[in-house]
Structure formats: C-alpha cells, structure tokens
Amino acid sequence: MPDFTDMAAKNLKIAILSGKGGTGKTLLSVNLASAAADSVYVDCDVEEPNGHLFFKPQWNIEKEISVKIPQVDPNKCDGCKKCVEFCKFNALAYINKNLKIFDDVCHSCGGCSLVCPQGALTERDKAVGTLSVGDSEGVRVLSGMMKTGIASGIPIIKELLTQCGSLEDDRPIFIDCPPGSACIVMESIKDADYCLLAAEPTIFGRHNLEMVWSLVRLFEKPHSVVINKCVDQSDPTDEFCKENRIKILEKIPFDVELGTLNSNGKIAARENTKYRDLFSSLLEKIYREVPHEATVNSER
Amino acid sequence: MKQLLILSGKGGTGKTTVASAFIRLSEARAYADCDVDAPNLHLITKHSKAPSRKDYYGMPKAEIDPGICINCGKCRENCRFDAISVNERSHFVDPFGCEGCGVCEFVCPVNAVSLKSSVAGDLMLFKEGPVTFSTARLKMGSGTTGMLVSEVKKQMKESAEETDFAIVDGSPGIGCPVIASLSGADMVLIVAEPSLSGISDMERIIKTARIFGVIIAVCVNKSDTNPENTNRIKDFCKLEGIPYTGSIPFDPMAVKAVNKGMSIADIDCSSGTAVKEVFNKTMRLLFPEGRHSQK
Numbered sequence: 001m002p003d004f005t006d007m008a009a010k011n012l013k014i015a016i017l018s019g020k021g022g023t024g025k026t027l028l029s030v031n032l033a034s035a036a037a038d039s040v041y042v043d044c045d046v047e048e049p050n051g052h053l054f055f056k057p058q059w060n061i062e063k064e065i066s067v068k069i070p071q072v073d074p075n076k077c078d079g080c081k082k083c084v085e086f087c088k089f090n091a092l093a094y095i096n097k098n099l100k101i102f103d104d105v106c107h108s109c110g111g112c113s114l115v116c117p118q119g120a121l122t123e124r125d126k127a128v129g130t131l132s133v134g135d136s137e138g139v140r141v142l143s144g145m146m147k148t149g150i151a152s153g154i155p156i157i158k159e160l161l162t163q164c165g166s167l168e169d170d171r172p173i174f175i176d177c178p179p180g181s182a183c184i185v186m187e188s189i190k191d192a193d194y195c196l197l198a199a200e201p202t203i204f205g206r207h208n209l210e211m212v213w214s215l216v217r218l219f220e221k222p223h224s225v226v227i228n229k230c231v232d233q234s235d236p237t238d239e240f241c242k243e244n245r246i247k248i249l250e251k252i253p254f255d256v257e258l259g260t261l262n263s264n265g266k267i268a269a270r271e272n273t274k275y276r277d278l279f280s281s282l283l284e285k286i287y288r289e290v291p292h293e294a295t296v297n298s299e300r
Numbered sequence: 301m302k303q304l305l306i307l308s309g310k311g312g313t314g315k316t317t318v319a320s321a322f323i324r325l326s327e328a329r330a331y332a333d334c335d336v337d338a339p340n341l342h343l344i345t346k347h348s349k350a351p352s353r354k355d356y357y358g359m360p361k362a363e364i365d366p367g368i369c370i371n372c373g374k375c376r377e378n379c380r381f382d383a384i385s386v387n388e389r390s391h392f393v394d395p396f397g398c399e400g401c402g403v404c405e406f407v408c409p410v411n412a413v414s415l416k417s418s419v420a421g422d423l424m425l426f427k428e429g430p431v432t433f434s435t436a437r438l439k440m441g442s443g444t445t446g447m448l449v450s451e452v453k454k455q456m457k458e459s460a461e462e463t464d465f466a467i468v469d470g471s472p473g474i475g476c477p478v479i480a481s482l483s484g485a486d487m488v489l490i491v492a493e494p495s496l497s498g499i500s501d502m503e504r505i506i507k508t509a510r511i512f513g514v515i516i517a518v519c520v521n522k523s524d525t526n527p528e529n530t531n532r533i534k535d536f537c538k539l540e541g542i543p544y545t546g547s548i549p550f551d552p553m554a555v556k557a558v559n560k561g562m563s564i565a566d567i568d569c570s571s572g573t574a575v576k577e578v579f580n581k582t583m584r585l586l587f588p589e590g591r592h593s594q595k
Contacts, residue, residue, distance in 0.1 A: 019338045021312040021313075022313060047475045047504075048310055048473055048500070048505075053500060088401055109399065109401030110378065110380055111402060114378070115406060149507075149508060152475060178473060181440060182442075182445045183442075201555075202559055207340055215441070233556070233559075259525060263498070263526045264496060
C-alpha cells in the first residue's frame with residue numbers, strides 16, 4: 001500500500017464535531033493538534049471557546065470583529081417605510097414618526113440601505129467579538145470569542161477560517177466545532193477535508209450522532225467516529241455505527257486520569273507518553289483514512 | 301405560568317439529565333425541549349401516544365431562474381452571506397448560506413430571483429391527559445434555530461395555559477437559541493461542570509442570562525470528579541450572590557438509567573438522591589411563597 005501519510009498531512013483541514021455537547025470535541029482537537037506537534041488549532045466554538053484554556057498561548061495578534069448595522073439620519077428619513085417593509089428580520093420599525101433599529105435581530109444584509117430612496121440609511125460597525133492568534137509549543141492557536149448578548153457567532157467563524165486559509169504554511173489544521181448541527185456548525189465544517197465525529201455511548205449520544213452524521217453526509221464530507229468515555233456495557237452508539245456501516249476509528253475508554261487532566265486544563269498528550277501514544281496513533285489512523293475516503297468519494 | 305429554564309453554557313454537563321429528573325419530581329404538566337439541533341428529552345420522557353406534527357417554515361431561500369439570469373453579477377456583489385456562486389451560464393444560490401434577506405431579489409435587474417419558503421424543521425406536540433410536551437427537530441442544513449425555539453415555547457404555552465409551572469430544557473452555548481429560550485423565562489438553573497472549561501462557560505452563560513434579569517441559580521454535576529473545581533464554583537457563586545442549589549456526584553447508574561430511557565429520579569442511586577435536594581432548593585427560589593397544588 002502506498003504511503004499517503006505525508007501527502008495527507010499537508011494543508012489538511014480536519015473538523016472535529018459532535019451533535020451532543022461534552023463528548024470530547026475539545027479533548028480530541030487539542031490533543032490531536034499537540035500530537036501532530038507542528039499544526040494549527042482553530043477554536044470555532046466562539047460562544048464557549050475552551051481550547052485556549054489548554055494551550056494557554058501568548059496572544060500575538062488580537063483583533064476586533066464587527067458587523068455592519070444600519071443607522072438613520074432623521075433629517076433625511078421621510079417615513080416612507082420602504083426599509084421596514086423590506087426587512088425580513090423585523091429589525092426596523094417606524095414608531096411615532098421615528099425609525100427604530102433593533103441591532104440584536106439585524107442580520108447585516110445591507111438591504112435597508114439599498115432600498116432607502118432618500119439615502120437616509122448608512123452603516124456603522126458593531127463589535128461582535130474578537131479573534132486572537134498565538135503559539136503554544138509549535139501549535140498555532142486561533143481562537144474566536146463572541147461577546148455575550150450577541151446572537152450569532154458566524155461572522156467570527158468566517159473570519160477565523162479566512163485567517164486560517166491565509167496562513168502561509170502547509171501544517172495540518174484542526175477545527176474545534178461548536179456542539180449541535182445548526183448554522184454555526186455548517187459554517188465550521190464547510191471547508192473541511194475530513195470530519196471526525198465525537199460521540200458518547202449513550203442513547204443521547206446515539207441520537208445526536210445520527211443528526212450530525214446526516215449533516216456531514218449532506219455536505220458530502222468523508223468522516224469517521226470516535227466513541228469517548230466507553231464503559232463495559234451495551235453501547236447504543238456502537239450499534240448505530242455498525243447498523244449504518246460508519247467507521248469507528250477509536251474507542252477511548254472512560255478514564256479517571258484522562259478526565260482529571262482534562263478538567264484541570266492539561267493537555268494529556270503533553271503530560272503523559274501513554275496519552276501521547278493514544279492520540280498519535282489516532283492521528284495516523286486519520287491520515288490513513290483521508291486519501292482513502294477521498295478516492296472512495298471520487299469514484300461515486 | 302412560571303418557566304424554569306435549564307442551561308449550562310458548556311454542552312454535555314447534564315441539562316437533560318437534570319431536566320428529566322425535575323419533570324418527574326415536580327410531576328410537571330408542561331415541559332419543552334429547546335435544544336432543537338440536538339434534542340434528547342423525548343428519549344427519556346415516555347409518551348405512549350404519537351405527537352401531533354407541524355412543519356416549521358424558517359426563512360425563505362432565494363432561487364435564481366437560470367433561464368432568466370443574464371449573469372450580470374449584481375446579486376453576487378450584494379450578497380453579504382457569500383451564498384451566490386456563478387458558472388458560465390447562470391448565477392445560483394447555495395441554500396445553506398442563504399439567510400433569506402431578499403437583497404438579491406431586490407437588485408436583480410431582470411427579476412430572475414424569487415424567494416421560496418422552505419421547511420426548516422419539525423414541530424412536535426405530545427398531549428397526554430393533563431401533560432403537554434413540546435419539542436422540535438431542526439432539519440439538517442437549516443439555520444434559524446432561534447425562531448424554532450420561540451415556536452417550541454409558544455406551542456407549549458398555548459397548549460398548557462392553565463398550568464402554573466413549566467420546565468424548559470435549553471441548548472448549550474450563549475447564542476441565538478439560548479437567547480430565544482431566555483426570553484419569557486422566570487428562572488434559569490445552570491448545570492455546571494467542575495472543569496476549567498465548565499467554569500469558563502458557566503461564567504459566560506451567567507453574563508448572558510443577567511441581561512434578561514431572570515433569577516439565576518447554579519448546581520454542579522459530576523461534582524466529585526474534581527472537588528477542587530467544585531469548590532471554586534461554590535466560591536464564585538458566593539462572591540457573585542448567586543444561590544448554589546447543590547452538588548450531584550458522578551454516578552455510573554446515571555448512564556444506565558439514561559440508556560434505559562429513565563430519569564435518575566426514577567431509580568435509587570446517589571445522583572438521584574442529590575438531584576432531589578437540588579430540586580427542592582430550586583423550587584423554593586422559584587416559588588418563595590410555596591407552590592399551589594396543581595390538583
């Protein structure tokens with residue numbers, strides 16, 4: 001069999017996602033990125049980012065991310081309400097001869113400024129979060145953080161992935177996704193070459209894996225599953241994978257030591273050779289999967 | 301109707317485990333699962349009758365008629381969501397990226413764009429005797445979770461108007477589905493986890509919930525997996541003046557109960573005993589005058 005390892009690792013984008021929260025997305029992403037040593041870690045869980053608690057990087061670049069929000073010049077507005085009628089998100093209302101703008105529900109589509117016949121609407125920047133870049137023992141860490149009270153982290157995720165695409169190196173990239181299967185997850189996996197699904201051996205884990213599995217199939221992403229916190233008892237998630245012929249790449253047993261390291265913000269693969277070996281071998285399995293999966297997909 | 305919302309910030313801390321135990325202990329007549337992109341509560345609250353179902357329509361999606369499109373590129377230029385691509389013959393819309401704002405329809409000089417309504421999820425309502433359970437499932441590839449959460453809550457309220465108390469199982473994070481579930485809630489119980497990640501996420505969800513002026517309380521799940529961090533959470537709560545309603549130990553029986561489709565309050569186990577304490581303290585905060593009997 002030809003050795004695909006080198007080829008696969010270059011520029012490879014691996015997204016780690018899970019329907020259910022708390023199944024070990026960050027555990028896997030942080031440890032895989034550390035096992036790869038020379039790699040990039042991107043925290044797309046901008047609502048609750050945790051990767052930086054493990055890497056503790058010195059931030060080199062921090063920048064504010066903003067979106068465009070309309071503002072009205074009351075002297076120009078003649079109350080025609082064309083903007084109010086146009087806005088599909090009900091972010092504008094004309095009350096008591098005044099145009100009110102509700103920032104929180106605005107999607108920044110720019111439509112109101114386009115439709116205003118008086119040119120009374122312009123746009124201003126509204127900060128929604130920050131993007132930070134730093135280094136931790138050979139791992140480039142990119143992390144987004146949404147401000148509290150903001151509804152959508154998508155502009156921050158977009159900026160993270162743009163930054164990530166502009167990096168001039170060919171290190172493998174590990175994308176730590178938010179939980180669930182909604183728009184923020186879709187945005188995070190859009191450009192991924194491979195998806196690793198973190199699951200849990202419970203009926204909750206099974207049900208949410210089913211949802212996120214349909215999402216990766218919808219996006220036609222090659223994928224496999226890691227079942228975390230395995231114990232010696234019947235495993236509905238394992239059954240689901242077998243029924244649907246989904247490849248299980250690894251089963252990580254329930255492990256108090258690993259759990260404690262993780263809950264104290266330690267990177268297990270850096271603390272202990274036992275765990276370094278575990279994640280290095282998982283990483284090799286992923287690298288071997290990628291070209292294989294790519295071939296399978298192109299034959300379809 | 302007083303609404304108790306269960307949130308966590310971080311995923312997988314035990315929101316649904318706690319919510320299902322509370323439903324059992326309070327004999328709740330109204331409850332809802334607002335975690336629409338990973339709903340699980342229905343797996344544990346047994347219902348013998350099938351639910352009534354309703355399609356949920358999210359935002360419409362733009363469609364470009366390739367027969368009319370003149371490939372001028374105006375739609376692509378003006379789309380803020382990068383949802384329009386082009387080939388040599390026509391422009392076309394990526395339905396996953398489209399947010400349904402209608403800008404492309406407005407700028408198109410030849411009326412090639414139209415907005416089409418699209419089913420974005422499945423709303424379900426279980427009615428059994430006096431009990432109402434509202435839940436939903438987001439269709440894969442759809443984005444409007446906040447709106448669907450509002451629909452789930454509206455459906456519950458309309459169907460259980462005379463009930464004094466409702467339990468709402470929330471979603472992880474602090475974004476739109478969480479914000480939608482917070483509006484109208486009277487109290488939030490945060491299920492925290494004694495890890496550095498859990499603490500960081502708890503602080504962020506508390507900040508978010510405070511914007512809504514609801515009563516906030518905290519409990520810790522799997523408290524004995526890191527007693528030091530559990531103490532840090534207790535200290536944090538004391539400092540911030542947030543009531544701490546108890547610690548639930550890690551309990552292998554909890555996983556067994558869940559896999560049998562039971563709540564931890566249904567079986568005799570250490571987590572079940574602890575959750576009763578959390579329940580009693582939480583209810584005293586929500587009903588300081590005592591709760592009227594619902595019978």
